Amino acid sequence: MPPSPLAPLRPAPLAPGRRTGGRIAPLPLALGVAGILGLLAVRWLAPPELSAGLDDGVQDFITLSASVVIESLPFVFLGILLSIAVQLWLPADLLTRRLPRSPLLRRAVVSLLGVLLPVCECGNVPLARGLVLRGLTVGEAMTFLLAAPILNPVTIITTYQAFGWDDGILVSRILGGFVIANLVGWVFSRHPRPMSLLTPAFQAACAHDHAAAGSKPRRAARMFADETSAMLPALFVGSAVAGLIQVVVSRELLVALGQNPVLSVFALMLLAFVVAICSNVDAFFVLSFGSTFMPGAIVAFLVFGPMIDVKMLALMRTTFTARTLVQLTAIVALAAAALGLGVNLLA
Amino acid sequence: MSTDAATDSATDSGARRFRRGLAATLGLLALAAVSLGAAGFLQGPKLVDAAVDVQRVTRLAESRLVLQLNQPVARVGELRISPHEPAALELDGDRLVVTFARPLPAGTEFHVAIDDVVGGAQPAAADVAYRFTTADEPVFTLVRRSQEGRPDVVRRATASEPAPSDVLEAPRLQSFTAAGEVVVAAAIEEDGTNTLRVAGVGETTQLVGLPEPGVVRRIAASTTHPLVALGFDGRTNLGGGEPRYRHALFTLDVSGAQAALEPVLRPDGEPFAVADWRFVPGTTSLVLQDLDGGLFVVDALGLSPPMALGAHAELRGILPGTAVLVVADPDGGALIDLTTGETTANELPPAGLPEQAYPGRVQQLDADGAYLMDVLLAGDGGTESLLALVDGAGTEVRWAGGGSSRLVGSCLSPNGRLVAVETVAADAAYDGYPNAPSPVDRLTTVVDLASGDPVLVQNGGFSDWCG
Structure with missing residues (x-):
């Protein structure tokens, strides 16, 4: 009997793929350590006036990029650790057993998992990868990935601290995040070959049987190496792009756009995409725009930013194909814009 | 082979369905965004x-x-x-x-x-x-009842809630003022000296001592800040010693849990000897006139040094709700805007009064010269008190007392929109209080100056508006 195209799709074993785990090659590790030590030595030995000679734009680029990395790094590592814990210690069928059978209800419950795993959106990528490896469908993983940065206690509390109940910003963020994440999950759950939404490398990782090799600590170390080698380059590239765009696109331009009830929504969505700030602190960041931008624009920033930004796209690219990311981004962008424009209309 | 074909067919069908679903979702979202954006664009400012x-x-x-x-x-x-x-x-x-x-x-x-x-x-x-x-304007009155064997009481009412409530009681009260909902009253002790009672700061009425035995001459509050000021004369003590304070001015900050008196000091650190004074609305400042006629602006909290304004014969008051000072000299009156320092001549239009009318106290309402005047009208059947509103358009009666009562005072509300008219029976006896004797059974009628209509009638008098 052929499998139903709408049957819950698990990561099916594929043809043997390339090995992604394993021992870390000593030469690259040595080169990496030497490089870091070299940079530290340069920084330590360089005269202070050297940095003064740098162009302002370059200094801004370095500062902004580094700030995104520094802000995200703890959450990335936390997400990786949680991902490993999920993969190694969460019983294989626990999630599938505990979650409701109805796909709609499953996604609704999955979108609330962020309450238990309050990780910044950049940490959710490795965690979502771990959840897929532990039995979630791709659509459910997308729902989790998009909802968790918003529907978690830290984000909700910081948003409440920043805005209280003013203009329905908090409620719009929570409800908007929930609805958009579930909408995306529903759309992609209809895909007949959901594994094709994943990158070949991640498909191979899905096919790889982690349980087969070695003790748990050894496997945990290997998985940590795998995940960090997949995530950190993406994080650095995404952070660099975020820093570069912030230097190139003037803040004054964004503020000028913010005076318009329609364009303000898109301006803050663009800002959210560019600044790539963590959802745990983005409410305080955008609070400074509160007097300039309309509430709908603030809501669009707070909903769109945690789901899609340059850094997230780079991180998600480790897992999803470019085509999938384009489709996902289009849905989230249009939904966030509609939400923001609706709030502006009513607020 | 046939199974593979069926699988491929199902997959193609599923792919088409996914693409259609995706396109429909994107289309609906785009339509929603465009519709909401257009509606917002056409809505106009909100x-x-x-x-x-x-x-x-x-x-x-x-x-x-x-x-x-x-x-x-x-x-x-x-x-x-x-x-x-x-x-x-x-x-x-x-x-x-x-x-x-x-x-x-x-x-x-x-x-x-x-x-x-x-x-x-x-x-x-x-x-x-x-x-x-706008907020209701509370009307406070002092009802002296000690002759009936009951303590004197300060009462509060408003036009919307005319039933008065008791705010502060003491065996004998000389005068009072109200800073917001805080009432400060000068109580008369057995020896004739005063102490202060403060209600509205903390749970119970506080007793605040004066710096030395003496008498409160006048007490008034800022209309915009929790500040009270009072003129004070120390009494010569039994041993013949001179008091430290004569014609002194003290301020009382009633914003905290505990109120304490602070003297208003000259630049040399000695207390000012004050002939007259007023709070400047909207500020923590007071304008005072010393015994030599010099005018000074002082900060009630002592945050800035006194500033001299020159000498004038009379400090007539401050225009309601403004920082414009009204002064008078033998050669004419002037208005001094304390925010700009600008001085302009103060021309008051003449009142159109009948021949047997005797003008009394004048309270200026605005910089255009409108004023309220107490008038005593003498006739064949006796006298009648009335209040006349005089402005560039003419003279109009705003209140008339009739022959059975007489006017003992009229005071403008802080906004200059109302006037508290205090009357007593024409043959009222005096209560014999030291320092501030008054005819008994005062009655306060609050009159709307625009219409002349009474808005509230309340027992008692000594309205804090008179401060």
Whole structure:
């Protein structure tokens, strides 16, 4: 009997793929350590006036990029650790057993998992990868990935601290995040070959049987190496792009756009995409725009930013194909814009 | 082979269904975004917040109503205020600022509307409207009842809640004032000296001692800040020693849990000897006149040194709700704007009174010279007290007492919109209180100056408006 195209799709074993785990090659590790030590030595030995000679734009680029990395790094590592814990210690069928059978209800419950795993959106990528490896469908993983940065206690509390109940910003963020994440999950759950939404490398990782090799600590170390080698380059590239765009696109331009009830929504969505700030602190960041931008624009920033930004796209690219990311981004962008424009209309 | 074909067919069918679902989702979301964006674009500016201090706006001229819109404003149409009040409209980015020229009447609902507000980002015009109700003006009176064997009491009522409530009691009360809801009264002790009672700070009435045995000459409060001031004379003690304070002025900050008196000092550190003084509305400052006629602006909290304003023969008061000082000299009167230092001649229009009318106390209402005048009208059947409103348009009677009562005082409310008229029976006896004897059974009638209608009648007198 052929499998139903709408049957819950698990990561099916594929043809043997390339090995992604394993021992870390000593030469690259040595080169990496030497490089870091070299940079530290340069920084330590360089005269202070050297940095003064740098162009302002370059200094801004370095500062902004580094700030995104520094802000995200703890959450990335936390997400990786949680991902490993999920993969190694969460019983294989626990999630599938505990979650409701109805796909709609499953996604609704999955979108609330962020309450238990309050990780910044950049940490959710490795965690979502771990959840897929532990039995979630791709659509459910997308729902989790998009909802968790918003529907978690830290984000909700910081948003409440920043805005209280003013203009329905908090409620719009929570409800908007929930609805958009579930909408995306529903759309992609209809895909007949959901594994094709994943990158070949991640498909191979899905096919790889982690349980087969070695003790748990050894496997945990290997998985940590795998995940960090997949995530950190993406994080650095995404952070660099975020820093570069912030230097190139003037803040004054964004503020000028913010005076318009329609364009303000898109301006803050663009800002959210560019600044790539963590959802745990983005409410305080955008609070400074509160007097300039309309509430709908603030809501669009707070909903769109945690789901899609340059850094997230780079991180998600480790897992999803470019085509999938384009489709996902289009849905989230249009939904966030509609939400923001609706709030502006009513607020 | 046939199974593979069926699988491929199902997969293709599923792929088509996914693409259709995706396209439909994107289409619906795009349609929603475009529709909501168009609706928002055509909606025009919207009021998102408004700020007005409904208490302060009844106490100060140039008080503001700030209307916060959801976008910067390019141009506006007409400003309409109902009931009508003179006001100016200013555009400040995404805010519309309405500045009222005069303090507004208390307990009144205002409807402020601005037509044809056009935002900088949208062509659509919208009307912006806001309603607010100004705070009630409390009316405090002192009812002396000691001759009936009951303690004297300060009572509070408002036009909307005319049933009075007791605020402060003491065996004998000489005078009182109210700073917001805090009432400070000068009580008369057995030996004839005063102590202070403060109600409204903390749970119970506080007893505040004076710096030495003596008498409170006059007590008044700021109309906008929790500050009280009082003139004080120390009494010569039994041993013949001279008191430290003569004609001294003390301030009392009633914003905290504990109130304490502070003397107002000259630059040399000695207490001012004060002939007259007034609070400047909207500030923590006082204007005082020393015994030599010199005028000074002093800060009641002592935050800035006294500033001399020159010498004038008489300090007549401050225009209600403003920082404009009214002074008089033998060669004419003047208005001194304490915010700018500008001095202008003060010309008062003559009152149109009948021949047997005797003008009394004058209370100026505005810089145009409108004033309220106590008048005693003598006739064949006796005398009659009345209050006349005099302005450039003429003279109109605002209150007439009749022959059975006589006027003992009239005082303007802080906004100059009401007047507390205090009357007693024509043949009323005096209560014999030391320092401040009064005819018994005072009755206070609060009259609306615009219409002449009484808005509240309450037993007692010594209104704090007279401070």
